[in-house]
Amino acid sequence: MGIDFYGVLQVPRNCTDLDIKKAYRDLALEFNPEKLQKENAKHVFALICEAYDVLSDPLRRAVFDQYGEEGLKRGVPGPDEFIKPYHYHGDAMRTYRDFFGTTSPYANLLDYLQNPAYECMTKHGKMFQQKQPPITHPLCLTLHEVFFGGIKKMKIHRLVYINDEKTKTEVKEKILTIPIKPGIRPGTELLFPEEGDQNPNQTPADVIFVTEDRPDETFSRKEDDLLMIYDVTLEEALMGTTVTVNTIDHRTIRVPITDVIYPGYEKIVENEGMPILDDYPRRGNLVINFSISFPKYLPKACKELFRKGFELAKIGGGFNQYETVNKLVLADKILRVDFNEQLPPT
Known part of the structure; x- marks a missing residue:
């Protein structure tokens, strides 16, 4: 009857790959011949390393489970081709080095010194416990x-x-209470230490919530400023208009626009933006950008009127003097009012 490699590592036959690694780690550290300095320790150590070499490989483990050590080392027929006999290379320290990255019999101490995230535990349990990576939501x-x-x-x-x-765990629900400060910036990380899964072999992970702004129908956000786009007609762009804004804090403000609205023009309303996180209750600004709708058709008479207006603007001192154009457009609108709708003379 061949060797029971499961018995060598002291694990059940239905163990997981992680169970095999944990068992090998503990036994390899305990029976390292450089630590024990005993002749029989070398034989036990070699057997432990061979057991790990077999059970850590899925194909070797499957053959061993079905045919035992004799079938594993003799070779067996496979579904596609003959599975060659297994022979352990015989270098136990090579297996140890491949696992730990060192031949030192104090590899566990090196882990602790190089990675402070490990925590020392009891001699009969895990030698060191590593913290799980953070969970981000x-x-x-x-x-x-x-x-x-x-x-x-x-x-x-x-x-x-x-x-x-x-030793036993179960999935349970937990409600985390997250404080939100006015004006909190996108990308802010809110940390809940060790609220991840509890695990006998690892320290629970930190749970981190990362803030992000949900899209809004009216406003967008740039640092502490609120941005919005307001649609105006060409007439409103030239003659002026009043922008009505329903603010986030449930107020209605009216912003008069007396300047000519040109592409790239923006109106800044101070102290109507978002709260400034580090200087509450001060607030950023509201920045209004404009989208100008041009008419699809313009009668010849209107074009002539605009042509005269721009010519007068040139005579008046340059293209930037739009007041003359505004007056011409206003006069034309007054003349187009029906006679019966005109106000009686005062």
């Missing part, structure tokens, strides 16, 4: 939530211990 916030701040509750599912020995 997006946290989408509306501009309304960013403006006022408050509390955000997020539901997570995590493995938690269900017995005092901390």
Whole structure:
């Protein structure tokens, strides 16, 4: 009867690959011949390394499970071709070095010195425990939530211990309460230490929520400023208009535009933006950009009127004097009013 490699590593036959690695790590450190300095330790150590070499390879393990050590080392017929006999290379320290990256019998101490994330545990358990990598979730916030701040509750599912020995876990739900400061910037990381899965072999991961702005129908955000686009006609662009804005904090403000609106023109309304995180309650600005709708058709008379207006503007001192054009357009509008709709003379 051949050697039971599962018995050598002291693991059950239905163990996982991780179980095999953990068992080999503990036994290889315990029976390292350079640490024990005993002749029989070399034989035991070689057997441990051979058992790991067999069980850590899926094909070798499958053959061993079905045919035992004798079938593994004799060779067996496979589904496609004959599976060649297995022979251990015989260099136990090579297997040890491939696993630990060193031949030192104190590899566990080197791990601890090189990676402070490991924590020392009991001699009979894991020698060192590494922290799981952080778990990152997006946290989408509306501009309304960013403006006022408050509390955000997020539901997570995590493995938690269900017995005092901390050997069994179960998936349970937990609600995390996240404080939102007014004006919080996109990309802010909100950390909840060790709220990840509880695991006997690793320290739970940190859970991190990363804020991002949810798209808004009216506004977009640039640092502490709010940006919006307002549609105007060509007439409004030349003659002026009033922009009505429904603000995030449920107010209505009216912004008069008396300048000529040209491509690239923007109106800045101070202190109507988002709260400044580090200087609350100061706020950024509201920046209004414009989209000008041009008429698809313009009668010849209107073109002539505009032509005269621009000529007068040139005579008046240059292209930037649009007041003459405004007056001509206004006069033309007055003349087009029906006689019966005109106001009686005062």
